[in-house]
Amino acid sequence: xxxxxxxxxxxxxxxxxxxxxxxxxxxxxxxxxxxxxxxxxxxxxxxxxxxxxxxxxxxxxxxxxxxxxxxxxxxxxxxxxxxxxxxxxxxxxxxxxxxxxxxxxxxxxxxxxxxxxxxxxxxxxxxxxxxxxxxxxxxxxxxxxxxxxxxxxxxxxxxxxxxxxxxxxxxxxxxxxxxxxxxxxxxxxxxxxxxxxxxxxxxxxxxxxxxxxxxxxx
Amino acid sequence: xxxxxxxxxxxxxxxxxxxxxxxxxxxxxxxxxxxxxxxxxxxxxxxxxxxxxxxxxxxxxxxxxxxxxxxxxxxxxxxxxxxxxxxxxxxxxxxxxxxxxxxxxxxxxxxxxxxxxxxxxxxxxxxxxxxxxxxxxxxxxxxxxxxxxxxxxxxxxxxxxxxxxxxxxxxxxxxxxxxxxxxxxxxxxxxxxxxxxxxxxxxxxxxxxxxxxxxxxx
DNA sequence: CGCCAGATTGACCTACTTCAAGTGCAGTGG
DNA sequence: CCACTGCACTTGAAGTAGGTCAATCTGGCG
Numbered sequence: 001x002x003x004x005x006x007x008x009x010x011x012x013x014x015x016x017x018x019x020x021x022x023x024x025x026x027x028x029x030x031x032x033x034x035x036x037x038x039x040x041x042x043x044x045x046x047x048x049x050x051x052x053x054x055x056x057x058x059x060x061x062x063x064x065x066x067x068x069x070x071x072x073x074x075x076x077x078x079x080x081x082x083x084x085x086x087x088x089x090x091x092x093x094x095x096x097x098x099x100x101x102x103x104x105x106x107x108x109x110x111x112x113x114x115x116x117x118x119x120x121x122x123x124x125x126x127x128x129x130x131x132x133x134x135x136x137x138x139x140x141x142x143x144x145x146x147x148x149x150x151x152x153x154x155x156x157x158x159x160x161x162x163x164x165x166x167x168x169x170x171x172x173x174x175x176x177x178x179x180x181x182x183x184x185x186x187x188x189x190x191x192x193x194x195x196x197x198x199x200x201x202x203x204x205x206x207x208x209x210x211x212x213x214x215x216x217x218x
Numbered sequence: 219x220x221x222x223x224x225x226x227x228x229x230x231x232x233x234x235x236x237x238x239x240x241x242x243x244x245x246x247x248x249x250x251x252x253x254x255x256x257x258x259x260x261x262x263x264x265x266x267x268x269x270x271x272x273x274x275x276x277x278x279x280x281x282x283x284x285x286x287x288x289x290x291x292x293x294x295x296x297x298x299x300x301x302x303x304x305x306x307x308x309x310x311x312x313x314x315x316x317x318x319x320x321x322x323x324x325x326x327x328x329x330x331x332x333x334x335x336x337x338x339x340x341x342x343x344x345x346x347x348x349x350x351x352x353x354x355x356x357x358x359x360x361x362x363x364x365x366x367x368x369x370x371x372x373x374x375x376x377x378x379x380x381x382x383x384x385x386x387x388x389x390x391x392x393x394x395x396x397x398x399x400x401x402x403x404x405x406x407x408x409x410x411x412x413x414x415x416x417x418x419x420x421x422x423x424x425x426x427x428x429x430x431x432x433x434x435x436x
Numbered sequence: 437c438g439c440c441a442g443a444t445t446g447a448c449c450t451a452c453t454t455c456a457a458g459t460g461c462a463g464t465g466g
Numbered sequence: 467c468c469a470c471t472g473c474a475c476t477t478g479a480a481g482t483a484g485g486t487c488a489a490t491c492t493g494g495c496g
Contacts, residue, residue, distance in 0.1 A: 053348050056433060061351040063344050076337045082344060104330045111329020112322045118336040119294045125343040126281050126300060130271050132350035133279040133394030137452070168475065176351030181452060183476055200474095215274060355484065386443065399484055401444055417493085 010113030014069070016103055017043035020095035031084040031092065032073065038080055040094040041073035047090035048165050051082045052173070062174040064124060065166075067151055071117060073097070088165045132176045135214075140175040141185035142214035145195065145202060160204035189213060228331030232287070234321055235261035238313035249302040249310065250291070256298055258312040259291035265308030266383050269300045270391065280392040282342060283384075285369055289335060291315070306383045350394045353432075358393040359403035360432035363413065363420060378422035407431060 022045065025031065031042065034053060042049075044066050051064040051072055063082055066072060075081040103110050127147070131140050149159045157163075168179045168186075175182065186202075189195045194209035195202050204210055240263065243249065249260065252271055260267075262284050269282040269290055281300055284290060293299040321328050345365075349358050367377045375381075386397045386404075393400065404420075407413045412427035413420050422428055 053344070055348075055352050059352055061348045063347050074333075074337055074340070076334065076341050081341055101330065104333055105326050108323050108326045108329055111326055111332065112319065114329065115292075115322055115332055115336065116294065118333065118340065119292055122292070122336065122340050122343060123294050123299055125340060125347060126271070129281050129343060129346050129350060130273075130279045132347060134273050134277055178453060179475085180454080180477085183474095184452095187476070385441095396485060397443080398445085398486080402484090405444070 010116055012107075012110055012113045013071070013117055014043065016100070016110070017071075017093035017095055020093050020099070022091060023094050024089070024091045025086045027086055027088050027090075029086050031086060031090075032080050034081065034083045035079050037078055038073065038075060038097050041097050041100050042071065042084075043093045044068050044070050044072070045091040045093055047086060047088040049084055049090055049092070050087050050166075050170065050174075051084050053082055060173045061176070062170065063128070064121070065174060067155060069155070071121070074118065074121075087170065128174070137175075137177055137181050138185045138188055139214055140177065141171070141182060142189060142194070142210055144171060144175060145189075145204075146210060146214055149204065161198050161201040162204065164200050164202055228334055230325075230328055230331045231289070231335055232261065234318070234328070235289075235311035235313055238311050238317070240309060241312050242307070242309045243304045245304055245306050245308075247304050249304060249308075250298050252299065252301045253297050255296055256291065256293060256315050259315050259318050260289065260302075261311045262286050262288050262290070263309040263311055265304060265306040267302055267308055267310070268305050268384075268388065268392075269302050271300055278391045279394070280388065281346070282339070283392060285373060287373075289339070292336065292339075305388065346392070355393075355395055355399050356403045356406055357432055358395065359389070359400060360407060360412070360428055362389060362393060363407075363422075364428060364432055367422065379416050379419040380422065382418050382420055 020040075023042075027047075031049065032039075046068055049066040049070070049072060050062045051066065052060050052062045054060050064070075064072075065087075072082075072084055073080065104114060131143055135143060145162055148162050148164070152163060153159045168182045171177075172179045172182045177185075186195070189210065190197065192209055192213065194204070194206050194213055196205050197203070238258075241260075245265075249267065250257075264286055267284040267288075267290060268280045269284065270278050270280045272278050282288075282290075283305075290300075290302050291298065322332060349361055353361060363380055366380050366382070370381060371377045386400045389395075390397045390400045395403075404413070407428065408415065410427055410431065412422070412424050412431055414423050415421070
């Protein structure tokens, strides 16, 4: 039942970020690392950023998959509690964390907007917890595709084809699976007639089937 | 690497909740359900509350395991995006959601405190995502025990024995496992000499071993 | 003592991982 | 223009962690 009715991010918060520095980084480079002292907080302007943690054995869990308008860098304490990497070429707005704090302390309207923003981030995290804890591989992949679809609709684009800037490995790292299992799930969804491939992108052939496949396990 | 350095919750937020209604509910009863219109937001005063979502087949994913001082009921939109149940007999403070909004809109210091609170909630959610996505069953259980331990230390009690008010099924519902797997993991941790049982509670026999067992998969 | 719900343990099954070959395709250079 | 190469992806085969089903075990309580 995880659903996320959503508008875009509060204007007042966007405005603050737009007053900051604009940083361009290329695909694959690191924006910040886990445990690094917090300097700035960020807002994605263009491209996709992933927020992730690494296990000691090097395996990666992607915690969030970010689109333009999303925020990152909010942590408890003095250090980032996650890392962040550019998945595509990316442009972000950066402001010092202290500036965010100052604005919160100064402007109550900003606090209201910020609370809304963080509630939305939390909601996405809860969706992912549910997916990881209770869905089987095919359902995870189907849910992920639907999420991408809704997200690009919210950004004003058409839902299908679903633009897939990430590799199978990236998808696997979000969904707690292996690359191979993700690939097999894609193949199954295609065989079921739910989706088809268009280069790197995914056509939604039958939304009903895809939605059905996204349902919970067993 | 998930860690959560943490103090207790901001006094200014606690004070607002304490000005609200105090509600006592008994173990197993429902505080609110997913999709129910939001009326109140809550702060746990005594006992343990779980925040959860249910799959269509009835299986439950616990999203958070709450202790006194923790908040719940924050959602995006007009409806709760999770359910909440009393795990033990519980007392909570309740205030209308509108009152929280009003306080945010009025008092910037409150906004700062609230932002800190939600960041802490998010941090816990990220820990759980990592656990579900990248740890094996024994590591999940060990991590969970360590989390309980740290939590009761933070509330001023001793770390060991770890008080376990929840059933194996509850633990399973947090960790994305079955009751049986949780039970087996407990038995393994006991056989390893990391823990021992004292009635329903768990003695930490060797913190080093328990910590080692909590490490990431493979 | 006997009951009963929760917990443990065992045996078998299956979904996912792991390891290992392919396959397709975009970019490069002959 | 087309082979060569590299990389992401797909597919297959075998291994395994955890799920499922079922039989005890345990401890608290009437």
